[in-house]
Amino acid sequence: MSNQVVSFDYVLTAKGGKVIDASAKGKPLIFISGLGQIIPGLETVLLGMQPLEKKTVTIEAKEAYGIHDAGLIYKVDRSKLPNPEIKIGDMFEVGQGDQYSPVTITAINGDEVTLDGNHPLAGEDLTFAVEIVEKRPATAEEIAHGHVHGAGGCHH
Numbered sequence: 001m002s003n004q005v006v007s008f009d010y011v012l013t014a015k016g017g018k019v020i021d022a023s024a025k026g027k028p029l030i031f032i033s034g035l036g037q038i039i040p041g042l043e044t045v046l047l048g049m050q051p052l053e054k055k056t057v058t059i060e061a062k063e064a065y066g067i068h069d070a071g072l073i074y075k076v077d078r079s080k081l082p083n084p085e086i087k088i089g090d091m092f093e094v095g096q097g098d099q100y101s102p103v104t105i106t107a108i109n110g111d112e113v114t115l116d117g118n119h120p121l122a123g124e125d126l127t128f129a130v131e132i133v134e135k136r137p138a139t140a141e142e143i144a145h146g147h148v149h150g151a152g153g154c155h156h
Contacts, residue, residue, distance in 0.1 A: 002034025005148050006046050007133040014124055028133045030148050039064045042128055054131045061123050068123030078111045086113065 007028040012021040023029050031037040033047055041063025049055060061067055078084065082092060086105055093100040094115070107114035142149050 003138045003143055004033045004047065005134075005136050005138045005142065006031055006033060007135070008046055009131045009133060011129045013127045013129075014121075020121070020126075032138045032142060032146070032148060035143075035146055039126075042130075045128075046130065046132065049130070049132045051132050051135055054129070056127065056129045058125055058127045060125050064124065064126045065119040065121040066123075068118050072117035073106070073114065074117075075112050075114050078108075078113050081113060 007030045009023045009028045010021075011019060011023075014020050029038075031043075033043055038046075039059060041059035042057075044063075045055065045057050045059070078086070086108065088105055088108060090105045091102055094103050094117075095101055101117050102119075103115040103117050104120060105113055106116045139149070
């Protein structure tokens with residue numbers, strides 16, 4: 001059942017029940033299935049649900065933001081960074097041409113800076129409390145554009 005427009009409310013929690021993120025009241029998250037717009041494990045669950053159905057589900061790391069990969073952690077000289085004013089937790093993109101990846105500064109030791117290319121939630125099993133607000137087939141235009149169109153069609 002790909003290419004469905006799915007609107008859903010959610011509360012995302014990590015281990016210990018700490019709330020990481022949630023949809024705003026009256027503003028569900030909306031995506032088109034089959035386009036890789038949300039994590040794969042959650043998409044699979046949502047496609048199996050009906051409008052107004054509620055469910056709490058835990059998505060394993062490998063079906064969420066992936067397993068933590070030590071190969072994506074590396075050290076660089078501070079002079080290689082785009083901004084000399086840095087602190088732990090800063091995020092930016094590295095790469096060249098059209099190949100860029102986000103990284104997070106995880107340690108600073110003098111001029112040596114440790115960068116982590118893993119998603120901040122990599123390696124984490126995530127628990128979602130979800131409720132389907134609406135489901136419908138995506139239009140050909142929405143699929144071609146790669147996003148959901150609002151009332152009255154496309155406005156870009």
